Amino acid sequence: MGIDAQLNKGVLEGCVLKLLEREFLFSGEIVERMRANGFADFSEGTLYPMLLRLEKEGCFEIKRVPSPNSPPKKYYKLSAAGRKRLEIFTRQWRALAQCIGNLFSGEDGNA
Amino acid sequence: MGIDAQLNKGVLEGCVLKLLEREFLFSGEIVERMRANGFADFSEGTLYPMLLRLEKEGCFEIKRVPSPNSPPKKYYKLSAAGRKRLEIFTRQWRALAQCIGNLFSGEDGNA
DNA sequence: GTCAGTTCCTTGCATAACAATGAACTAAGG
DNA sequence: CCTTAGTTCATTGTTATGCAAGGAACTGAC
Numbered sequence: 001m002g003i004d005a006q007l008n009k010g011v012l013e014g015c016v017l018k019l020l021e022r023e024f025l026f027s028g029e030i031v032e033r034m035r036a037n038g039f040a041d042f043s044e045g046t047l048y049p050m051l052l053r054l055e056k057e058g059c060f061e062i063k064r065v066p067s068p069n070s071p072p073k074k075y076y077k078l079s080a081a082g083r084k085r086l087e088i089f090t091r092q093w094r095a096l097a098q099c100i101g102n103l104f105s106g107e108d109g110n111a
Numbered sequence: 112m113g114i115d116a117q118l119n120k121g122v123l124e125g126c127v128l129k130l131l132e133r134e135f136l137f138s139g140e141i142v143e144r145m146r147a148n149g150f151a152d153f154s155e156g157t158l159y160p161m162l163l164r165l166e167k168e169g170c171f172e173i174k175r176v177p178s179p180n181s182p183p184k185k186y187y188k189l190s191a192a193g194r195k196r197l198e199i200f201t202r203q204w205r206a207l208a209q210c211i212g213n214l215f216s217g218e219d220g221n222a
Numbered sequence: 223g224t225c226a227g228t229t230c231c232t233t234g235c236a237t238a239a240c241a242a243t244g245a246a247c248t249a250a251g252g
Numbered sequence: 253c254c255t256t257a258g259t260t261c262a263t264t265g266t267t268a269t270g271c272a273a274g275g276a277a278c279t280g281a282c
Contacts, residue, residue, distance in 0.1 A: 038210035040113025
């Protein structure tokens with residue numbers, strides 16, 4: 001099996017999933033949290049397609065809340081499917097981090 | 112600045128650069144080492160475009176060695192530019208790993 | 223009804239990962 | 253000399269993420 005190569009690209013998705021594990025958040029809050037956590041350039045152009053993709057796969061519980069100065073805000077939180085996906089990401093990330101850790105600290109990749 | 116988003120895709124490249132830091136290796140050996148290090152599905156279809164890309168950017172010192180049963184083997188090892196690129200990757204990887212580490216262990220991303 | 227502010231969404235481009243395929247070089251056998 | 257087999261090198265095309273840019277929709281103020 002090895003590392004799912006898709007993981008190489010899916011890091012941002014994994015982090016967003018993590019943010020929505022226990023809390024309802026809407027887009028503005030997600031962007032804010034991501035930036036505060038070191039993903040300084042994280043943008044809505046990345047977020048919205050991601051949210052729609054995950055929504056289509058049933059990863060969210062969604063709540064629409066009227067807003068005083070805008071269209072209703074769309075709040076997201078993980079569903080059971082979403083938690084499963086987060087779990088898979090977490091496993092994959094640990095595996096990847098270990099592979100790279102091995103390669104970079106010590107034996108230079110010799111078997 | 113934050114994390115270079117390109118890093119999300121460039122993990123395999125970083126690992127290949129690491130393998131070639133101090134040693135001349137040709138394609139077959141690179142694939143073998145990558146697989147032995149946990150990237151079990153690593154393939155030549157990924158490797159060759161990567162090597163050509165990096166070669167164009169001057170990241171390699173290259174040695175061609177005749178082979179008894181094939182076209183001459185092409186051995187790669189990092190040039191000064193290659194080592195610089197590896198260094199950048201290493202920094203970026205550490206930053207990314209720390210961001211994710213923060214997010215996943217403990218405070219759930221609250222600021 | 224128009225305007226400003228905020229939120230939501232779509233479109234299009236760049237690039238890495240990867241499968242699939244083919245070209246090039248050598249040695250061996252007919 | 254031609255073909256075949258084995259190995260290495262390279263190209264093409266598809267898919268998916270990241271992201272910039274731009275647009276649509278809803279609300280309150282004037």
